[in-house]
Amino acid sequence: MRIAYCLKPKIMQIDNNQLLRFTTAGSVDDGKSTLIGRLLYDSKSIFEDQLEAIETTSKKKGHQGVDLALFTDGLRDEREQGITIDVAYRYFTTPKRKFIIADTPGHIQYTRNMITGASTANAAIILVDARHGVIEQTKRHAFIASLLQIPHIIVCINKMDLVDFREEDYNKIIAQFEEFSSKLLVRDVRFIPISALLGDNVVKRSENMNWYQGSPLLDTLETMHISSDINKVDGRFPVQTVLRPQSEEHRDYRGYAGRISSGIFRKGDEITVMPSGFTSKIKSIDTFEEELDEAYAPMSVSITLEDDIDISRGDMIVRTKNKPESSQDLEVMLCWLNNESAKPRTKYVVRHTSNEQMAMIKEVIYKIDINTLSRKNDDKELHMNDISKVKIRTTKPLMYDSYRENRMTGSLILIDPATNQTVAAGMIV
Amino acid sequence: MLKLKIRMSKYYLNYLDELESEAIYVLREVWAQFENPVILFSGGKDSIVVTHLAKKAFYPAKIPFALMHVDTGHNFPETIKFRDDLIESLGVQLIVGSVQESIDQGRVAEEKGKSATRNALQITTLLDAIETNKVDCAIGGGRRDEEKARAKERFFSHRDDFGQWDPKNQRPELWNLFNGKQFEGEHFRAFPISNWTEMDIWNYINRENIEIPSLYFAHEREVVRRSGSWIPYSEFLQLEENEEVLTKKIRFRTLGDITITGGIESDADTVEKIAQEVSAMRQTERGNRSDDKRSETAMEDRKRQGYF
Numbered sequence: 154m155r156i157a158y159c160l161k162p163k164i165m166q167i168d169n170n171q172l173l174r175f176t177t178a179g180s181v182d183d184g185k186s187t188l189i190g191r192l193l194y195d196s197k198s199i200f201e202d203q204l205e206a207i208e209t210t211s212k213k214k215g216h217q218g219v220d221l222a223l224f225t226d227g228l229r230d231e232r233e234q235g236i237t238i239d240v241a242y243r244y245f246t247t248p249k250r251k252f253i254i255a256d257t258p259g260h261i262q263y264t265r266n267m268i269t270g271a272s273t274a275n276a277a278i279i280l281v282d283a284r285h286g287v288i289e290q291t292k293r294h295a296f297i298a299s300l301l302q303i304p305h306i307i308v309c310i311n312k313m314d315l316v317d318f319r320e321e322d323y324n325k326i327i328a329q330f331e332e333f334s335s336k337l338l339v340r341d342v343r344f345i346p347i348s349a350l351l352g353d354n355v356v357k358r359s360e361n362m363n364w365y366q367g368s369p370l371l372d373t374l375e376t377m378h379i380s381s382d383i384n385k386v387d388g389r390f391p392v393q394t395v396l397r398p399q400s401e402e403h404r405d406y407r408g409y410a411g412r413i414s415s416g417i418f419r420k421g422d423e424i425t426v427m428p429s430g431f432t433s434k435i436k437s438i439d440t441f442e443e444e445l446d447e448a449y450a451p452m453s454v455s456i457t458l459e460d461d462i463d464i465s466r467g468d469m470i471v472r473t474k475n476k477p478e479s480s481q482d483l484e485v486m487l488c489w490l491n492n493e494s495a496k497p498r499t500k501y502v503v504r505h506t507s508n509e510q511m512a513m514i515k516e517v518i519y520k521i522d523i524n525t526l527s528r529k530n531d532d533k534e535l536h537m538n539d540i541s542k543v544k545i546r547t548t549k550p551l552m553y554d555s556y557r558e559n560r561m562t563g564s565l566i567l568i569d570p571a572t573n574q575t576v577a578a579g580m581i582v
Numbered sequence: 583m584l585k586l587k588i589r590m591s592k593y594y595l596n597y598l599d600e601l602e603s604e605a606i607y608v609l610r611e612v613w614a615q616f617e618n619p620v621i622l623f624s625g626g627k628d629s630i631v632v633t634h635l636a637k638k639a640f641y642p643a644k645i646p647f648a649l650m651h652v653d654t655g656h657n658f659p660e661t662i663k664f665r666d667d668l669i670e671s672l673g674v675q676l677i678v679g680s681v682q683e684s685i686d687q688g689r690v691a692e693e694k695g696k697s698a699t700r701n702a703l704q705i706t707t708l709l710d711a712i713e714t715n716k717v718d719c720a721i722g723g724g725r726r727d728e729e730k731a732r733a734k735e736r737f738f739s740h741r742d743d744f745g746q747w748d749p750k751n752q753r754p755e756l757w758n759l760f761n762g763k764q765f766e767g768e769h770f771r772a773f774p775i776s777n778w779t780e781m782d783i784w785n786y787i788n789r790e791n792i793e794i795p796s797l798y799f800a801h802e803r804e805v806v807r808r809s810g811s812w813i814p815y816s817e818f819l820q821l822e823e824n825e826e827v828l829t830k831k832i833r834f835r836t837l838g839d840i841t842i843t844g845g846i847e848s849d850a851d852t853v854e855k856i857a858q859e860v861s862a863m864r865q866t867e868r869g870n871r872s873d874d875k876r877s878e879t880a881m882e883d884r885k886r887q888g889y890f
């Protein structure tokens with residue numbers, strides 16, 4: 154088997170490498186699976202036994218050559234139906250970065266799956282078939298990417314080989330995309346003409362499209378600036394659990410364990426505990442190895458305070474000079490994820506950071522017609538995959554930031570206590 | 583110290599620190615959301631790394647839950663010694679589920695024939711141990727890169743009251759908001775190192791200086807060639823007519839039941855050399871496990887029933 158490049162990292166070069174999470178979107182047959190297969194194959198992340206298994210299946214199905222899409226189509230039902238049914242995660246590493254791909258399927262439950270994959274992504278790759286240009290699905294994907302505030306969007310115009318690698322076709326699609334994306338809140342959009350099947354501009358620069366001056370896809374993923382994807386301004390520390398060793402050595406230790414959602418905390422910082430409002434100072438920031446002078450998102454640490462205050466899971470430690478909003482009444486962009494539709498005036502469990510309480514959907518303000526991206530004011534029922542703006546009332550105040558400013562303290566899920574299912578995902582406006 | 587400097591000047595984590603932080607978050611979330619979690623400890627590198635991460639997650643307190651070992655009776659003696667030493671140094675409780683006992687009690691029947699293993703039998707023993715010990719969450723060292731069925735696992739993975747996994751009906755998992763709510767009789771599996779690859783595990787073991795069983799390092803051993811890998815010779819192995827016992831310098835990439843875990847020929851006798859070897863490797867680690875070779879969907883079928 155020909156392996157194009159040797160990109161496996163030498164173990165000593167990794168010290169400074171970052172992790173980039175991305176998701177792929179496109180309608181059925183746009184080439185998502187092929188593109189991922191290509192990235193993994195050309196970056197030498199597919200192993201021989203996996204390749205052999207794919208070769209065998211390809212032959213059985215009568216395909217010519219290796220069908221790279223088979224590599225990602227994991228579960229039995231999918232292989233039998235030839236479609237992807239759920240979010241699957243893939244990994245590959247280059248000398249510059251480690252990548253996590255959330256591979257989401259492109260059919261019925263698409264909205265739900267794409268939102269799941271998008272929730273943690275730094276970047277979204279949106280695939281467009283060069284022959285068809287921007288279609289309704291493309292708009293839907295771009296809308297979800299903007300709703301979930303994925304910081305970087307890469308529009309890959311795929312199957313360029315089927316339009317003879319023409320620059321005009323590529324430019325036309327960019328114009329189509331920009332026409333409607335100007336209405337969306339997206340910060341960083343790039344366009345790349347590719348052929349996932351043949352490999353043009355995926356890992357290697359295409360020799361068929363010399364008119365394209367930009368970088369191939371992998372290079373783009375390796376070099377885009379992601380350090381500022383996390384909010385480094387607002388210090389937010391949701392307490393997960395309290396550490397009380399009660400051992401001889403650490404008799405009076407009382408540490409608040411959690412993962413910093415956003416911002417930076419330093420020893421000596423004046424903090425406020427929400428919702429109680431008690432104030433204190435950070436006495437120490439501890440990890441297993443050492444005490445730190447400062448810590449920042451997304452580090453997991455244990456914080457001790459100068460004063461003995463009653464703090465438990467669900468509370469949030471914040472910088473006194475920079476507090477989150479606090480309210481029982483929230484406006485939320487809600488995506489319904491469950492087969493069972495929303496029940497009016499029913500109590501749901503709301504989980505937000507480490508906090509949990511009951512909540513009720515008071516009002517559906519409008520629903521979004523995902524095909525036209527227009528508002529529907531008459532239809533107020535929330536079914537699977539519906540996206541709507543709603544008013545929620547919680548039993549106690551929630552400490553939050555708007556999702557636009559903070560993905561960690563602006564997101565929530567609803568759980569139906571009757572079934573224990575996660576039924577909705579919400580982004581606080 | 584160098585590591586620290588890089589961190590502090592740029593305010594971002596390198597990928598290993600980010601994976602570590604994520605795993606610690608998951609472990610603390612398990613502790614907060616469940617009454618009686620355990621770590622499923624196999625003695626393999628992944629469960630050793632999970633245990634190491636648990637030590638960090640709750641420091642300066644002790645790991646607040648027990649380690650559970652499903653003992654097939656077909657163990658490498660090295661694994662058992664390693665397990666017992668680790669338990670003692672951590673000062674945590676050990677729960678053993680014994681496949682031999684399940685056989686003796688007639689809960690399961692031993693497979694027959696040359697390729698007989700106790701691998702499938704573990705499922706019953708595991709589910710029994712979970713039930714009798716009232717475990718509501720079993721933390722595993724499963725990684726999504728290991729196998730295609732695992733690629734779809736959630737961090738918090740729901741099991742019904744028969745212990746079964748329904749891959750088509752999993753709860754969506756968004757942001758870092760995990761839903762561990764369950765009804766009587768159900769339980770969860772939690773996978774803190776879901777996002778780690780085999781390479782990440784070795785780089786981390788190397789960086790953290792984590793102790794691992796000697797079996798992972800190249801050593802001389804009596805082995806038998808079987809379906810493309812070196813199976814260790816032991817009292818549990820039935821030899822075929824044309825098979826012969828040879829002595830080879832090998833090491834193991836995964837550790838499972840001694841009857842099915844194949845070794846590879848290697849000279850790597852330090853963690854660093856292993857990491858280098860792994861990065862050049864062209865076969866997945868499970869490629870040497872005959873349990874996964876039975877069919878293309880072998881892992882998915884076992885996982886549905888309640889396997890690790």
Ligand SMILES: Nc1nc2c(ncn2[C@@H]2O[C@H](COP(=O)(O)OP(=O)(O)O)[C@@H](O)[C@H]2O)c(=O)[nH]1
Pocket residue numbers: 179180181182183184185186187188222259311312313314315347348349350351
């Ligand atoms: N000619 C051509 N065909 C492609 C290209 N990318 C994907 N395909 C084909 O398009 C079909 C659908 O691809 P697949 O990756 O399964 O699409 P998915 O449904 O988005 O995952 C397959 O037959 C692929 O071989 C491309 O760049 N050029």
Ligand SMILES: [Mg+2]
Pocket residue numbers: 185186187222226236237
């Ligand atoms: Mg596909």
